[in-house]
Amino acid sequence: MLESPSPQRLLVLGSTSPYRRELLQRLRLPFETTAPAVDETPQPGEAPRALALRLALAKAHAVAARHPQAVVIGSDQVADLAGQPLGKPGTHERATAQLRQMRGQTVVFQTAVAVVCQATGFAQVDLAAVKVRFRDLTDAEIERYLRAETPYDCAGSAKSEGLGISLLDAIVSDDPTALVGLPLIRTCRMLRAAGLTLP
Template sequence: MNPVPDLPLISGNAGHNRSLILGSTSRYRRELLQRLQVPFEVMAPDVDETPRDGEPPAALAERLALAKARAVAAACPEAVIIGSDQVADLHGLPLGKPGTHEKAVAQLRQMRGQTVIFQTAVAVVCLENGYQAQSLAAVKVKFRELTDDEIENYLRIEQPYDCAGSAKSEGLGIALLESIDSDDPTALVGLPLIRTCRMIQAAGVKLLSGVSNSGSRP
């Protein structure tokens, strides 16, 4: 898989450990960010997530990730803000969160036997020091030839209605898959941590320096 080029990095303030805010209400992204063992807060971005006419899935994910980061940064200009978005890409057709059992059934029926690209974008913004960068982690996922019974049984057990593509690879959803191809292992869950680490450090958040177990603040 060829990596998607990143926007040029703008140097952050390495001498100051800035506060970190996750601009997302996703519990999956929050749990992933807690792995870094740095304190962070969570804020909900006020962003219209409606796709534009003819907007490709990758462009949609990148636009929304940056919009989320900028929306929170406007209220907290001194902090480093993470925004992220994920869109399942089925041959150019964007598949979002199903929301209901019926829509999840339809999505999985569409995806069985197909290769789906989960376009996971992350953006990091700090207005005070002028930092802005974003990156796209494209994860290729091949689904098995699933039967209707397998789809129904899976959805009843795991109920992944808040997940793009109706499957949780970190849970029972792994049984739906034939293969995963990614250069950033956590991207499929919702936040590419390799890319995130690189960008938040450049923005002024220190990692592996006085590691804390406090995780996110309430």
């Protein structure tokens, strides 16, 4: 006689990002979302890669403390321009300044993901580094783009999944969804390791 499969643990995405939510929906697993309420201020001298890893894990642990039986995903992305972190611009002026800094440059988008289950003691974190080469943008191109897409909630001030792709010369990555905000190949690997069954 076949045993019926045991029910899966609740999956919680510790993020309010609509981009991460849309990406996680691709896996066709039921999940909830909740805000992680973590201070995202970089520590003095903290490298972008270290910042992304620390914040992804902190977000997952913060949400897991409130949902100890659940499998929790935390994620963070930091745009890395020659070792300097570029966060979400928040305003048109800051987005303009970021894009002017990045024109003609290669920016590494450090996208970290952590999976934690407090009940089982499971905790893993991984990082996908996406190299993005920006075209040598004119001020007029930057202004037109920002007025058209208003990407003020995106690290690096550009949405590659939208009109922002027109700003770029190249994208190099082994996990293509990482640039949008959640590296799904790595996420799937960790969810399986945490005991979830994926299609």
